[in-house]
Amino acid sequence: MSTTRQSIVDLIDTNFKTITVVNGFSSNLGNNVFQFRDPPLADEELPALSYGDVSDIIGEEDEGEHNLEISVEITASGTTSPSAMRDMIQDVLTAYKLCEESSLIAEINYFDSELFPEMAKKKYMKARIRFGIKYFTEIFEI
Amino acid sequence: MTIQEQLLNDLDAVFDDGLTLSITHTYNGGASQETLKVFFDRSYEAAFPEGSVESANLSILVKSSNAGNITRDSIFTVSGTTYYPIENQGDEQGVTRIFLSEDQI
Numbered sequence: 001m002s003t004t005r006q007s008i009v010d011l012i013d014t015n016f017k018t019i020t021v022v023n024g025f026s027s028n029l030g031n032n033v034f035q036f037r038d039p040p041l042a043d044e045e046l047p048a049l050s051y052g053d054v055s056d057i058i059g060e061e062d063e064g065e066h067n068l069e070i071s072v073e074i075t076a077s078g079t080t081s082p083s084a085m086r087d088m089i090q091d092v093l094t095a096y097k098l099c100e101e102s103s104l105i106a107e108i109n110y111f112d113s114e115l116f117p118e119m120a121k122k123k124y125m126k127a128r129i130r131f132g133i134k135y136f137t138e139i140f141e142i
Numbered sequence: 143m144t145i146q147e148q149l150l151n152d153l154d155a156v157f158d159d160g161l162t163l164s165i166t167h168t169y170n171g172g173a174s175q176e177t178l179k180v181f182f183d184r185s186y187e188a189a190f191p192e193g194s195v196e197s198a199n200l201s202i203l204v205k206s207s208n209a210g211n212i213t214r215d216s217i218f219t220v221s222g223t224t225y226y227p228i229e230n231q232g233d234e235q236g237v238t239r240i241f242l243s244e245d246q247i
Contacts, residue, residue: 123245
């Protein structure tokens with residue numbers, strides 16, 4: 001039996017994988033989408049989008065209310081400029097916003113984003129984005 | 143001969159006659175070039191504190207007396223690949239280590 005949480009994660013995954021230039025986005029991040037990616041990324045996998053449903057906070061007044069936090073990391077290398085990273089953040093936001101059309105979801109939120117540079121063999125940039133999703137189930141269900 | 147003189151003589155033997163690599167150093171805004179004998183090191187390093195990208199830690203070890211022209215704007219060509227300095231650790235007992243990247247800052 002698939003849980004509501006799994007259905008929502010599947011929806012997010014589907015939407016993130018639509019991020020391609022062919023679909024009108026500014027990047028092809030959708031070609032390298034990973035869930036809870038643990039092993040280090042290789043250069044040929046960049047730019048990449050890794051995400052996870054990192055926490056679920058239950059509503060104080062309604063135990064059937066779920067406040068799911070989605071954490072997204074974009075990693076890019078080489079000549080990716082800060083402005084290109086901002087464009088990729090916008091791509092993720094645009095794809096994520098498609099989730100609000102789902103009847104499973106009561107509300108979506110954009111919490112914040114951060115940018116990090118790193119120099120090694122190549123120049124790398126990372127962006128971290130946090131989202132929220134509110135949805136409802138029966139109590140003791142996710 | 144002092145110990146320091148002995149060490150510097152040893153460095154000459156290692157860097158001038160030893161098993162080092164000759165690389166091209168372009169400096170002075172591209173107007174000047176020289177050949178440097180260096181040790182080229184490429185060790186595994188994961189980028190970002192959490193190690194989320196496989197990368198490499200690139201550096202050259204050069205005799206400090208030959209490193210006088212190296213600046214932030216230097217360009218190094220090693221076996222056909224271009225590298226840029228990202229950190230100069232300065233003189234360490236007669237040798238200087240320069241950390242490199244394939245991308246300019």
